[in-house]
Amino acid sequence: MAVVVLIAVSSQHLFAQVSNILPSYYGVKDALVAGDANAAAARAGELLKAIDGVDMSKMPGKDHTAFMAVKDKLAFDARHISEKKEIGHQREHFASLSTNMMTLAKDVKLSEQAIYEDYCPMKKATWLTNDQTIKNPYYGSSMLTCGKIKSTLKP
Numbered sequence: 001m002a003v004v005v006l007i008a009v010s011s012q013h014l015f016a017q018v019s020n021i022l023p024s025y026y027g028v029k030d031a032l033v034a035g036d037a038n039a040a041a042a043r044a045g046e047l048l049k050a051i052d053g054v055d056m057s058k059m060p061g062k063d064h065t066a067f068m069a070v071k072d073k074l075a076f077d078a079r080h081i082s083e084k085k086e087i088g089h090q091r092e093h094f095a096s097l098s099t100n101m102m103t104l105a106k107d108v109k110l111s112e113q114a115i116y117e118d119y120c121p122m123k124k125a126t127w128l129t130n131d132q133t134i135k136n137p138y139y140g141s142s143m144l145t146c147g148k149i150k151s152t153l154k155p
């Protein structure tokens with residue numbers, strides 16, 4: 001007897017494969033807001049694990065393609081942040097990490113919450129957050145509230 005199982009998957013579903021990526025990224029962001037290079041390195045190590053742990057074969061085709069397009073770039077910046085415990089260097093990588101994370105977030109549902117893309121006009125760089133309050137990860141306490149919400153991804 002043949003058993004056919006049909007699984008309907010909504011495109012709005014948050015897949016387990018990617019569920020650790022954004023929380024780990026937020027961990028890096030919070031460490032940079034706090035100006036803590038060691039914590040940023042540790043959180044970036046978790047992010048790298050989350051990226052490397054994704055089994056692309058278990059992702060729907062559209063998500064698979066979108067993830068594959070940025071995976072290496074995300075891993076590159078996460079690895080550098082995790083290895084170089086120097087905050088200036090980490091913040092350079094965080095800028096491109098954030099750009100690529102936004103590219104991914106537009107195509108693959110990464111969170112059940114809204115994602116805000118904030119922009120720092122001094123650094124000319126963006127970062128992602130789930131919080132509408134501006135806490136700038138590029139300068140830490142010296143420029144904590146510099147920036148504005150540039151765009152919002154609704155869950």
Ligand SMILES: [Cu+2]
Pocket residue numbers: 080081084089093
């Ligand atoms: Cu580097």
